[in-house]
Amino acid sequence: MRHNRIGEKIKAIRATLPQGVTLIAVSKYHPTEAVQAAYDAGQRDFGESKAQDLTAKYEALPKDIKWHFIGHLQTNKVKYIAPFVHLIHSIDSYKLLCEVNRQGAKAGRKIPCLLQIHIAQEETKFGFTPGECKEMLAQGLWRELENIELHGIMCMASNTDNLVQIHAEFAGAQQLFNEIKEKHFQSDEKFCIISAGMSDDHPIAIEHGSTHIRLGSTIFCE
Secondary structure (H helix, E strand, O other): OHHHHHHHHHHHHHHHOOOOOEEEEEOOOOOHHHHHHHHHOOOOEEEEOOHHHHHHHHHHOOOOOEEEEOOOOOHHHHHHHOOOOOEEEEEOOHHHHHHHHHHHHHHOOOEEEEEEEOOOOOOOOOOEOHHHHHHHHHHOHHHHOOOEEEEEEEEOOOOOOOHHHHHHHHHHHHHHHHHHHHHHOOOOOOOOEEEEOOOOOHHHHHHOOOOEEEEOHHHHOO
């Protein structure tokens, strides 16, 4: 019965989304049966935050699923997901980008990546500050990494009830995206993703240009 509800929730969420917004079902903490139920309802993009969980689910589930890595990624775990990951959302250092490039070369593919930007007021979130991100891109060393592709940015707003603050944080992320798109990726059609917005704040993120929303509890929890 629960699995029917997962399908119903996905269809209900999809009906509210503007055209061009991709729903990523955050399946971390949820068993393969729940992922399969979402898959059966037509969902193909799923998000995981641990390399071992992602690998296990990749092996157990249909191969046309697009797996998004959305958690903090340690350099020593990149090798496990490099052969198949659809998009890594959480690049938070140049060192990590280099390791993804190295493992991409080993796997014989270019790995799509997003730069994680720290926009929240909390210390616990990972990511480049906007200044660090601009500095890293300006240095230009990333252009020599032939087995990664930068497709945009990812961010998380503060966990707060203050809607003014959430609007301001997502607006700042959109402004940063526009700035670096203009400066470094003007002719690159692939640099087009803002991954922002979770179960509580995704409507606000969409207002500020989010193209990919990451919803877990809204889909999988009662």
